[in-house]
Amino acid sequence: MFRGDPLANPEPLIKRVYAYVAYRVGDGPDAEDITSETFERALRYKKSYDSRKGEPVAWLIGIARRCIEGRPATPELSSEHLEVSDHRDLEDDALRRISLSGAVGRLEERDRELIALRYGADLTARQIAEVQGARTNAIEVALHRALGRLRATLEGEDDSSTPVRKSQAGR
Amino acid sequence: MRSWRSKRESRGLEAELRANRPEPSSELVHRLEARVREDGRHSRAGSFRVAFAGALAAGVLTALASVGGLGYAATGAGQAVEKAKRVVHQHGVTTVHKSAARAQYGKPKAKKCPAGRKRVRGVCRKVKKAKGVNFRRPPFTG
Numbered sequence: 001m002f003r004g005d006p007l008a009n010p011e012p013l014i015k016r017v018y019a020y021v022a023y024r025v026g027d028g029p030d031a032e033d034i035t036s037e038t039f040e041r042a043l044r045y046k047k048s049y050d051s052r053k054g055e056p057v058a059w060l061i062g063i064a065r066r067c068i069e070g071r072p073a074t075p076e077l078s079s080e081h082l083e084v085s086d087h088r089d090l091e092d093d094a095l096r097r098i099s100l101s102g103a104v105g106r107l108e109e110r111d112r113e114l115i116a117l118r119y120g121a122d123l124t125a126r127q128i129a130e131v132q133g134a135r136t137n138a139i140e141v142a143l144h145r146a147l148g149r150l151r152a153t154l155e156g157e158d159d160s161s162t163p164v165r166k167s168q169a170g171r
Numbered sequence: 172m173r174s175w176r177s178k179r180e181s182r183g184l185e186a187e188l189r190a191n192r193p194e195p196s197s198e199l200v201h202r203l204e205a206r207v208r209e210d211g212r213h214s215r216a217g218s219f220r221v222a223f224a225g226a227l228a229a230g231v232l233t234a235l236a237s238v239g240g241l242g243y244a245a246t247g248a249g250q251a252v253e254k255a256k257r258v259v260h261q262h263g264v265t266t267v268h269k270s271a272a273r274a275q276y277g278k279p280k281a282k283k284c285p286a287g288r289k290r291v292r293g294v295c296r297k298v299k300k301a302k303g304v305n306f307r308r309p310p311f312t313g
Contacts, residue, residue, distance in 0.1 A: 014199070018195035019192040023193065027193040035195060035199065100187065101191075120192055120193070147185065150188075
């Protein structure tokens with residue numbers, strides 16, 4: 001069922017798929033590989049895309065999810081290598097990005113998936129519900145809780161990193 | 172650090188997640204874009220070829236129809252089909268049943284059997300009368 005080219009404007013789609021994948025598996029070569037694989041599969045099965053079932057980005061995210069699930073299990077994302085104290089020379093923005101991705105990586109799989117879909121792929125709660133086969137209300141509640149847990153993780157991280165900073169400042 | 176925290180508080184976590192979403196390298200974006208466009212060109216070229224052939228056929232038909240050549244072409248095609256049929260058709264062996272040669276050299280006719288005999292497998296045999304029930308006329312009852 002081919003109704004319009006779902007990849008007519010690929011650039012924003014590539015960025016959204018990559019952001020989703022990176023929130024799921026971590027920023028880097030793995031995310032790039034999965035994004036490439038997603039687009040290869042999308043090109044192969046382009047004719048199966050049906051615009052009545054959803055937007056191209058939702059279709060691509062579905063493919064990306066299957067690509068991630070099909071890969072061997074990766075060790076839990078950790079931000080050990082993203083210690084704040086190791087990045088004292090970095091700009092604030094980069095620091096913030098690293099801290100955020102680290103905190104997202106420490107979330108549970110379900111929360112990470114929701115955060116990736118909402119803020120990585122930029123899907124609406126309704127679109128997420130369609131992708132996951134759940135109710136929009138349930139997704140909104142789950143997202144709210146996931147954000148709460150992320151906030152708590154970030155605050156915990158801030159508290160733990162502050163003494164390091166203070167000690168560095170004291171030198 | 173304090174400025175970062177205050178920024179986070181002001182912009183909100185959601186905005187921060189959106190603003191700091193991981194971005195692909197420009198190399199990856201260019202590579203994938205080129206791959207997608209190349210695939211699109213291939214499929215477009217295929218559909219263009221089909222469309223071109225269709226348009227060409229339609230054009231020829233229109234041109235022929237406008238000068239009455241369509242009927243001429245149809246007749247020609249019909250004739251060609253007939254000719255081809257005639258060439259390709261396989262005829263069976265023609266047998267002449269009545270001819271002087273057949274009368275002289277053909278199979279001799281079997282002789283008629285004498286009365287009371289019938290030909291059974293090329294031999295005249297006596298025909299036995301069937302043993303049936305003798306029919307009697309019902310008695311006259313008045």
